[in-house]
Amino acid sequence: MSPYVVMRKRIAFLFLCVTAFLIVLIIRLGYVQLAQGMQLSKKADESHFRGVPVAPKRGNIEDRNGNLLAMSISTETVYALPAEVKASGRAAETAQKLSEILQMPVADVQERITKRSALEYVKKKVTPEVSAQVRNLALPGIGVTEDSQRYYPNGALASHIIGFAGIDNQGLEGIELTRDAQMKGIPGAVLSEFAANGIPLPQAQQMYLAPKQGNTIRLTIDKNIQAFAEREIQKIMSGQGTNMNGQVPKSASLLVMDPSTGEMLALASAPTFDPNKYQEYDSSARRNIAIQNGYEPGSTFKIITLAAALEEKKIKPTEHYFDRGFYTVLGKNVRCWKAGGHGDQTFRQVAENSCNPGFIEMGQRLGIDKFYKYLTAFGFGQKTGIEMSGEATGILANKKKATALDLATMSIGQTNNVTAIQLLTAISAVANGGTLMKPQLVKEIVGPSGKVVEPFQKQEVRRVISEDTSKLEREILESVVTNGTGRRAFLPGYRVAGKTGTAQKVANGSYIQGEYVASFVSFAPANDPKLAILAVIDGVPFFGGAVASPPVQSVMLDSLKYLGIKPDLNAPLTPSKPMPDQIFAPVKKAATVPSVLGLPLGEAQKVLTQAGFKVMTEGEGQTILDQIPHADVQVEAGSTVLLYLGNEAGTQTMGQWWEDEDEDVEAIEMMEGRTPLTAP
Known part of the structure; x- marks a missing residue:
């Protein structure tokens, strides 16, 4: 091969190598500039910016x-x-x-x-x-x-x-x-x-x-309804609430919900704090007791027992039941709040009178399996899912160990522990047609431009009872307010449903004498509920209806007017029975009531007389089963103490349970020389 040909091949090879190198370089430069340009530019900026x-x-x-x-x-x-x-x-x-x-x-x-x-x-x-x-x-x-x-x-x-x-x-x-x-x-x-x-x-x-x-x-909160609720809570915590007589509770909460959507319109708790200066407050003041604290609900829970019994057709409202004053279960007597009982009454009247034996009968007819089915369906023993940290689940008695006596006490609101938000959510299901709703606090999320980026959606958890059962129970609970024990929640011209509750507090496995968790739940209008309200007041020596229903009544009336819900022309203007104004007369010269529980009648009379009190008895027997006013309550010196008598030390199980029932209120008013006031 001639030298000329060899030279040309070498030149061609070198040209190909240079061309290949330039192609690779161009590709690399293109990749760096196009694919990595933004990233490298950012790194460069970061190095000198x-x-x-x-x-x-x-x-x-x-x-x-x-x-x-x-x-x-x-x-x-x-x-x-x-x-x-x-x-x-x-x-x-x-x-x-x-x-x-x-x-x-x-x-x-x-x-x-x-x-x-x-x-x-x-x-x-x-x-x-x-x-x-x-x-x-x-x-x-x-x-x-x-x-x-x-x-x-x-x-x-x-x-x-x-x-x-x-x-x-x-x-x-x-x-x-x-x-x-x-x-x-x-x-x-x-x-x-x-x-x-x-x-x-x-x-x-x-x-x-x-x-x-x-x-x-x-x-979802309405600032005005929240203000109504906090106004009433402040009255209660200052001892200025209706029938508080200067007594200051340990805590109080008042919740307002739209039962048809689960939207919380107000959630007020006390003690409270100013978030602008949160460091200055004890951590206990920041505790949301309506979400994080549990309590035994007492008779407000009877709404759930009634709903289950009606849904399972275990009772009819017109069916008669005879209350002897106590209900015997496994050899134990659980007595009614009214000494001697209510006698013959329909199950509608059982609800109106908040008759313990009548509700125990409902629970016994349901049986443990059915009863627990509705406990779970209504959301007890589990979180509601409300958007608050630290929500409590409440405590339910172990189903496997539950006896007929446990079923009896659970039927009237004892034994189980619930939160205020659980109870209001469950009762809202009774009010709204039978559907359990998830309680919600956030209505919508709005972007900086003012556009809604996440709208509100109500969340149905499950259907618990039928619409027919819901309608029937709404009518019964309305009669509780017009004819029965909930008359302090009556609003002239409005159809209101409600229920009182009084639960003794538990400490070290036993009930504390004379200290209660008073509560009241209400919804209105009863035929088409727009508001459901629950008040819970912890640590008072008074009954639920006396101290918890006035704030609910006040918030309900103000809220209905504020929302433009007009009175119903067909609604009654007065309840069927007059409403008492308060439990105790204003204290002029204070005296503390001594405890005479369990004492023989003669010794109890001696103790009370020496303390400067008069004595009135009700019932038969020689043993003091309960007393009104309760021990350590301050009332006017010279007042009369009503003693309930019996012969069995175990007539009442699970502590002494009382409802704020009108018969007791009227007895006290009679003792103090007063007559019940008529409704406005």
Whole structure:
């Protein structure tokens, strides 16, 4: 092969190699520029741009009508760039000047501004005057950036629902915690150009990345109805509530729900706190007792027993039942609140009279399996799923170990432990046609532009009873208010259904004498319920209807008027029987009632007479089974104490249980020389 041909081959090969190299280089450059360009550009910017974060404004919390419950207000934060501070050689001088303005120890300031970090916050949430002074000093590596601070314009209103946010605008409790991700927004930044040595470039380029505000959470709560509820709770906690006579309970809660949707319109609890100053309150004041505390419901639970018995057709409202004054189960007598019993009555009248033996009969007819079926169906022993942290499940007696006696006591609201939100949710199912709804606190989520990004959707859990059963029980519970023990909840011109409840408190496995959890539940209008309300008052020596029904009645009336629900022309203007005004006359000279429970009649009379009280007895026998007023209650000196007599020490099981029934109220009024007032 000639040298000329060899040379040409070599040149061709070299040309191919160079061409291949150039093709690979072009492909690589194209890949870097097109596929990795954004990422590499970002890395380059990060190497010579340094950013100071700009906090976003946290989204608002509003009530269902757009009224502000929580908002973020503009403030500023002092920050340091430690690399610049060190490079200036003036760290000690800078710390000294900042400490004087920020009112912080010099050592703390110097430690922060010289830390091994790119950015360090020196002090958050400073006043405009302080931030202006820091700017005027023009200290190297020290700056001020935009920030925001949480503010609750209504103070303690709805504080247990709203919760609060910490100094870094992070949600810590309540809706602030559960909806933190939607409200916190996206931070922005102020970016400045620096050289490789960390010194700002003269006439450097600056970029501002605007923060994105968080979403607004619009609650189901109505600010006005919440205010009605908290007004009544404050009266109760100050001892100024109806029939409180200066007695201050340990806690109280009042809940209002729309039974058809599960929307909470109000949820008030006391003790309470101001979320603007949450650090100043004990943690117990921040406890949402309506969600986190359990209690034995007493006779308000009879609504559930009645619903189950009607649904299973174990009773008919017109069927007669004879109350002897007690019900014998496994050799134990559980007595009625009325000494001697109610005698012959229909099951409708059993409900009106809140007759314990009548409701025990319903439970016995249902049997343990059926009874527990409805306990579970109505949501007891499980969380409702309401959007609050720390919700309690309540406590149900072990079904496998439950006896007929346990069934008897459970039928009248003893033994089992429930939460206020569980009970109101269950009773709302009775009111709304038979469907258990999930209780909800968030109506919708609204974006920064004002557009709804997550609308409200009611959540049906399950059907519990039929519409026919619901309609029938609504009628019966309405008659409880017009004809029976719930007359303190009567509202002229409105159809109201309701039920009282009084439960003795349990401590160390036994009931506490003279201390009760008083409750009242009501819904209206009875034929088409728009509101369901439950009040629970813990630690009072009075009966449920006396102290718990007046706040429910007041909130119900104000709320019905506020919502524009007009009176029913066919509704009664007065109950069938007059309503007593209060249990005890105002105390003029206070005297404490001694306990005479279990004493022989003669000895009990002697003790009470020596204490300055008069004595009246009811029933037969020589042993004191119960007394009104109860032990340790302060009443007017010289008042009459009503003693209930019997011969069996075990006539009443599971503690002494009492309903705020009108016969007892009228007996006390008679003893004190008063007559019941007629309804307005």
